[in-house]
Amino acid sequence: MIKVGIVGGTGYTGVELLRLLAQHSEVEVDVITSRSEAGMRVDELYPNLRGHYPGLAYSEPDARRLGNCDAVFFATPHGVAHALAGELLEQGTRVIDLSADFRLQDADEWANWYGQPHGATELLTQAVYGLPEINRDAIRQARLIAVPGCYPTAVQLGFIPLLEQGLLDTKRLIADCKSGVTGAGRGAKVSFLLAEASESMKAYGASGHRHLPEIRQGLDRAAGSDVGLTFVPHLTPMIRGIHATLYGHLTREPEDLQALFEARYRDEPAVDVMPPGSHPETRSVRGTDICRLAVHRPGDGDTVVVLAVIDNLVKGASGQAIQNLNLMFGFDEMLGLGAAALMP
Amino acid sequence: MIKVGIVGGTGYTGVELLRLLAQHSEVEVDVITSRSEAGMRVDELYPNLRGHYPGLAYSEPDARRLGNCDAVFFATPHGVAHALAGELLEQGTRVIDLSADFRLQDADEWANWYGQPHGATELLTQAVYGLPEINRDAIRQARLIAVPGCYPTAVQLGFIPLLEQGLLDTKRLIADCKSGVTGAGRGAKVSFLLAEASESMKAYGASGHRHLPEIRQGLDRAAGSDVGLTFVPHLTPMIRGIHATLYGHLTREPEDLQALFEARYRDEPAVDVMPPGSHPETRSVRGTDICRLAVHRPGDGDTVVVLAVIDNLVKGASGQAIQNLNLMFGFDEMLGLGAAALMP
Amino acid sequence: MIKVGIVGGTGYTGVELLRLLAQHSEVEVDVITSRSEAGMRVDELYPNLRGHYPGLAYSEPDARRLGNCDAVFFATPHGVAHALAGELLEQGTRVIDLSADFRLQDADEWANWYGQPHGATELLTQAVYGLPEINRDAIRQARLIAVPGCYPTAVQLGFIPLLEQGLLDTKRLIADCKSGVTGAGRGAKVSFLLAEASESMKAYGASGHRHLPEIRQGLDRAAGSDVGLTFVPHLTPMIRGIHATLYGHLTREPEDLQALFEARYRDEPAVDVMPPGSHPETRSVRGTDICRLAVHRPGDGDTVVVLAVIDNLVKGASGQAIQNLNLMFGFDEMLGLGAAALMP
Amino acid sequence: MIKVGIVGGTGYTGVELLRLLAQHSEVEVDVITSRSEAGMRVDELYPNLRGHYPGLAYSEPDARRLGNCDAVFFATPHGVAHALAGELLEQGTRVIDLSADFRLQDADEWANWYGQPHGATELLTQAVYGLPEINRDAIRQARLIAVPGCYPTAVQLGFIPLLEQGLLDTKRLIADCKSGVTGAGRGAKVSFLLAEASESMKAYGASGHRHLPEIRQGLDRAAGSDVGLTFVPHLTPMIRGIHATLYGHLTREPEDLQALFEARYRDEPAVDVMPPGSHPETRSVRGTDICRLAVHRPGDGDTVVVLAVIDNLVKGASGQAIQNLNLMFGFDEMLGLGAAALMP
Structure with a gap:
């Protein structure tokens, strides 16, 4: 104890x-x-x-x-x-x-x-x-x-397998991210009132957001070089959850992308690669420390789309903090983090 | 096991x-x-x-x-x-x-x-x-x-302390109940689509609902006589939760109502009587087997208002089912039911 | 002009x-x-x-x-x-x-x-x-x-036909009201953040609310004597809308209640009495100056239930203000107020 | 008439x-x-x-x-x-x-x-x-x-000014779109129940959606050549609204992008180009036939981000249909479509 x-x-x-x-x-x-x-x-x-x-x-x-x-x-x-x-x-x-x-x-x-x-x-x-x-x-x-921050967690986990393998044009990465309102904290601000933020969708910080340098630092490390990233966050009318939709252009014909993701995260207790064709929902990780991922290649073209969802307050903050604590003190990495997501 | x-x-x-x-x-x-x-x-x-x-x-x-x-x-x-x-x-x-x-x-x-x-x-x-x-x-x-059904659980737990003490005019009990949409199950019905049920509030079954006889049976037992109950359920734009607002008219000057509720539920692991003046929120029990209660007496008049909240899927269904299982098999009554509610 | x-x-x-x-x-x-x-x-x-x-x-x-x-x-x-x-x-x-x-x-x-x-x-x-x-x-x-205030509008319009006819036990009126969050205004308060107020339901002011004396004043006038009213407002996870559920006990066998309501409001351009058995939804008046009403008598007993819905910002505030302006300046009473509600 | x-x-x-x-x-x-x-x-x-x-x-x-x-x-x-x-x-x-x-x-x-x-x-x-x-x-x-379809309307209006001027790498256009649930119609499907679709965000059709060929046809026409488009729609927990976030890479240094958009749409009654730095919200067009646009160039780099919002049922369907009717019969183009959006 x-x-x-x-x-x-x-x-x-x-x-x-x-x-x-x-x-x-x-x-x-x-x-x-x-x-x-x-x-x-x-x-x-x-x-x-x-x-x-x-x-x-x-x-x-x-x-x-x-x-x-x-x-x-x-x-x-x-x-x-x-x-x-x-x-x-x-x-x-x-x-x-x-x-x-x-x-x-x-x-x-x-x-x-x-x-x-x-x-x-x-x-x-x-x-x-x-x-x-x-x-x-x-x-x-x-x-x-x-x-790590909430957006950086989702974006890095989604891009890392591709960047580590050098598969993407690193100068044109796009992260279109959608977050629930708890990402903005508990401060009393008009724009986060239910009357203002529900039944609506909007981007914010399209010209620059504080999470951008953190994400870039992480992607640079994975790519081994400076990446060019466009990151647009959106305020979504829900309490919790981040949905990151990531776009990259292939520079060469990859092996099986699904297998690549599964191999990269096989032993990761907090990352779940979903079956081919999946579309993870943020509610499937509500309250949990899990990041669920799916990888798509529309029309078998040269664009890869990665879908990554986390709970911004758990894997994007407090859950990941406890995951770190567990590692630092030699506990099981997911101790206390094992509950299934609340769904519906 | x-x-x-x-x-x-x-x-x-x-x-x-x-x-x-x-x-x-x-x-x-x-x-x-x-x-x-x-x-x-x-x-x-x-x-x-x-x-x-x-x-x-x-x-x-x-x-x-x-x-x-x-x-x-x-x-x-x-x-x-x-x-x-x-x-x-x-x-x-x-x-x-x-x-x-x-x-x-x-x-x-x-x-x-x-x-x-x-x-x-x-x-x-x-x-x-x-x-x-x-x-x-x-x-x-x-x-x-x-x-028990979800509405019957909330309504009985709210009225029982008063009825057991014979404090109310049993012919004029009112239960105005508000439920999230999961109370209607997972059937594909137009009226429960997000497009239809969100951003709106409505009563239903105002002239008679299947939970009425079950509630009446339970209140009769507590009162020791046949009660007269008006029960109006409302569909509320949320996923989970029941809020029961109960009205009864006092037939005599009671002792301290707060103390009465606290005494009745002191040893109950699944019932939480909140401090005087409280207004329990359904989200405070989201995902948990707890019923939270508050009792009010507006203007010190002869009407008592009890506010009771549960998660319709947990204390109103599956959690209570497990509570029963635990009792039947000699486990701790709340085994597996101890998680704190997801809030926010 | x-x-x-x-x-x-x-x-x-x-x-x-x-x-x-x-x-x-x-x-x-x-x-x-x-x-x-x-x-x-x-x-x-x-x-x-x-x-x-x-x-x-x-x-x-x-x-x-x-x-x-x-x-x-x-x-x-x-x-x-x-x-x-x-x-x-x-x-x-x-x-x-x-x-x-x-x-x-x-x-x-x-x-x-x-x-x-x-x-x-x-x-x-x-x-x-x-x-x-x-x-x-x-x-x-x-x-x-x-x-008039938003709650007072809904509650008065619902009770008036019954009180004017002297049908109710005026000492035991109950108004259980549910309001969207815009009723609280645009002030930046934590409890009205989307993260706090959505996916939850709660009562507030159960022991006394500022709209109570206004409602009582109006009901007194309709009843011709002092009424006893219990009024419990609830915060509902939606932007607009008030749903008033009104309970009264009959003191004598009434004529046809439906006919009574229809007669009382036949010439009222802003009040719509729905067919027998209806349950009006707040969204059916979203953005409009209409109050929709339905009257029920569960089990043909001595309790009458009136359901009344308005848009708190329109018939409960700005629309009604314009209705007054139109009357004061000799315009058509509903001039500028004729749009159909936004639904879905 | x-x-x-x-x-x-x-x-x-x-x-x-x-x-x-x-x-x-x-x-x-x-x-x-x-x-x-x-x-x-x-x-x-x-x-x-x-x-x-x-x-x-x-x-x-x-x-x-x-x-x-x-x-x-x-x-x-x-x-x-x-x-x-x-x-x-x-x-x-x-x-x-x-x-x-x-x-x-x-x-x-x-x-x-x-x-x-x-x-x-x-x-x-x-x-x-x-x-x-x-x-x-x-x-x-x-x-x-x-x-036109709802997604195609938003995506075309956002990309057209850039494509008509030949400013973009037409092979790598990305349209990340978010839609409210009414886009799916009124059919009774489990996945659109409030209990399933609220408090969550997910992509769908990431590998191909029926609106793709229509959008491509429109963009081809504007670009004067075949474009390469990745289109990922997302289901958003709200009733109405589409938010299109569009990404394109500049092939040459443009003149003032803001001025370009303003010039293109100056005489368009149903398109509103917002001031520089704006982030249009879907609720700002709720119930109206307006498309609001904003154009960003993050970090003055070579990626352009266009934000476009419409009400999927109005400019994305019925309102646009009436706009067409008005043109066909010689009425004022926006006749009957002039109401301000319902906000909040």
Whole structure:
């Protein structure tokens, strides 16, 4: 049994950690912090947790108390982990950061996209990008994890098998992504009201989105060279789920694409390659840490279409964070993550 | 480890049994039947189950094979359990029927509402109404369980504390109920298309609904006399959930109503009485076997309002069925039912 | 052609006035005010209006400019019309107030529910309650209209035929109401985010809601005596629509209830009594100024159930405001309000 | 005043014709046919039409009676217009076909995709493709109109300005399209139930969809050569709306793309080019005949992204059909189509 802390526990990724950890046999949540809700019980804010964390209440962040934990999750806006991670690491606490703070290796690029200097460049060398499907061994040894973003997880898992084999024209990759509204967090913004966001579909950030450099960094690594990527996210009228539709142009006649995907992910517990001709639905992964994929080649032409779905709050955030924790502490990789998706 | 069978496994309550039993440590699903889909793997129809029941496929119903199970669930339209239950009981298999076949003790009333003769009147004496909150001991001994309907579960749990204490004018009870669309099952009907049922609200069956006699039977028992109940169900644009809003008029000044509800349900693992002033949301029980209740007395007048929410597919069907199974086989009553609700 | 102004044009009732008035042949929108968005074109905020009001932009409220209009709508939070209405009336401008400011005749009760003194008690005698179905002649002569609230419109129209005939036990009226989220306005509140409010149902204000005294005032008038009403509103996962389910107990055997409703509303252009056995859907009035009603008497017992649906933003607000305007200026009562509901 | 008939009036495009024509000052609906619902009043099936078509009922299709109309709309499955159109044209009645029967000029390709022989090849030469933005003059003279499909309308309007100028690599066009569920019609299919289709997103037909040849035919015409198009439609959890996200690669440095789009559509009453940086929402065209467009060039690279939204039942079907009718009979092109979108 290990003790964990959660910094920033009122947002959707924080409470999703609580929901998932309630099923985890080896973890006890010792501290959960929130400046705005300090003193409030977690189940007052989230009645779905009634009965699961009887005494747990939000407290002010306190580095010493967090430092008593074996691991601390950051479910915070960007910048917070920069400020606190170093102090925790010094106390021997492992840090699993769900924010964007350590995802980009290039601190200048980070500063560009987030409009402020990178606050912990000295930690970048030890930060491990927490995508188990490419970094499992490094994660096992890591003390500081940058949990991938939701879009980056879906897009990378979909493109990687093709890029690793050098099959695509890497200068013209397209990722058309659709996300449920929880991707925007729990902030009170007019455009995410039910009255505004339901019964409608729209793109956003078509000219540039903060997840773009993270995705590009991951695809560059898989391709072994700089890729050209057009990434257009869309706001979809649903609570959870990301559907990534990926387009690439073949540069040579491939072997069997289906077999390629199946081989690449055969031993991956969190990736499910569906049978030929499938169209994965986001609801088929609702609440779970699974990424389901299907690969199509329309009209046997030179365009490959990959369909990838995840739950943005689970495989795209809190579930993947726990997958990392499990690897870091030697537990079964999917411990606590085994529930079937809620469907219908 | 016990072996169970599921008759009628393609509908929503059948697949919900599979989803929940995937987390149950003492149950193995041995057989699942479907006339229409015999031969198809369950995870072809329900991809959320991929990885959970690797070899499981639908088969034609076969009484001998079902009779090898320790228990068999019926997740079927009415009439099917009438035909098969007796044969299974003779083989020593316990029967947990999620349909309406054994819910009404009065076979004539059953025939009236279902438009066909009752097909197994000889089994009525041994059928136990599977609402643990009123029948726990009988359930433990039972060999044939009639799992309560979804509306009847919510309405009974809400009214029982008041009726047992004789506090209400029993001739003027009102149950205004709102249900998500899965309450109507998985049949392909125009009025349940997303294009027809979303972004709208309507009542149905305002002049009479099949759940009415079952609710009345339960309230009569709690009140110790015949009650007068007006029950109006409404179709609500959501997938899961029942919200029952119950109105009763006090016949005398009660003690503390909040304390009454808390006392009645203190030891009930599947009932959660919320703090005074609460308004339970259906999403707070999504995917779980919990009924959350709140009691109000507007303006300190003589009308009591009880708000009760359940997930119609879990506490209103498959979860309650498993709760019954657990009691029948001596497992912890909530074994396999402990996950927190998916929220948001 | 008359000139109108709109005070508070960024909220849902303000923009709904614009949407509806774009089809009105006798009205020109001359001024629309907003403190927060002054200077912004209306079609920047509401792209659905592109092409309809080419030059129209929000301006700071200015009593002189508004006073040039023949009529001014207030689509504002409570208190604003109190402050401005008098000045406009003095300039000869008619005032149609969609807020709660002039709905209650009792200024003390208003102060109680709104937590501040009534700011224009001197205008109360000339304020006409703008429910055409009971007040048509007074509206025609009025200079100051209090447009009824959304819940009060639905509940009054449903109960009035029964109360006017003295058929009900007036001490035990129940109004169980379900509203889409636009009833809460366009404010950025967490609980109305799509992620929070969709896929769920909940009651609110079960112990008391601001619309209660307005409804009671209207029902008292219809009944000719003080009524006892329990009113429980529910938040429903849809954008628009109110469904009122009304329960009353008969005190004597009535004539044909269907005929009673049909007779009461035969000449009402905005009320549609549906055939016996109907269950009106909120979507059947989406975007329109119609209230559809159905009356049921379950099991021929002594309880009457009335089902009433309106679009909260139209018959429950902006449409009814225009209906009042039409009456005040001698236009056809439904001018500009004739479109069929958007369905599906 | 002209008289029109509607063949197949129970589906979504049929009833949408009724909804829109109720606002049309020059059209009277004389006949509406349905084999399955003959004898039923239209407002029994669609209560939103109560009061709009008092006596109108469905009748069996009858070529003579239809032949008395000035124009007949076909809102039917494919094949029906093939069988009837010729007879009507001979009687001098103009035919506006909303089905796919006359959209493809190549009868063999039609037969391939629809799995049956083309039933009226002799009429193909006089069939005019009813996209006013490219065919206005021909439409004015036409006697037989093939109303474009919903996806083809959005995709063509988005790509045409770029293709006409020869700016794109025509071999690698990508159209990632998202549609509300009414695109699938009113048939009772499990996968379109609210319980199945809401709270989820999925692609379909990724390997080939019937709208592909129609889109390709249109893009070929605009490009002046055969294009290579990858088209992936997605089912989106909303009732109405299509969002097309179009990707093309520039072959040369263009002039100002925004100016190009604005110039191309300056005089088009049904196309609205939004300001630079816009992201059109489908709800901004709900219920209207408008296509809203925005053009982006992410990172000033060589990929152009066009965002196009329409209401699939209006500009994608019935509204466009009426736009064609207006042109054919010399009415104002947008007569009856001027209402602002319902938003929120």
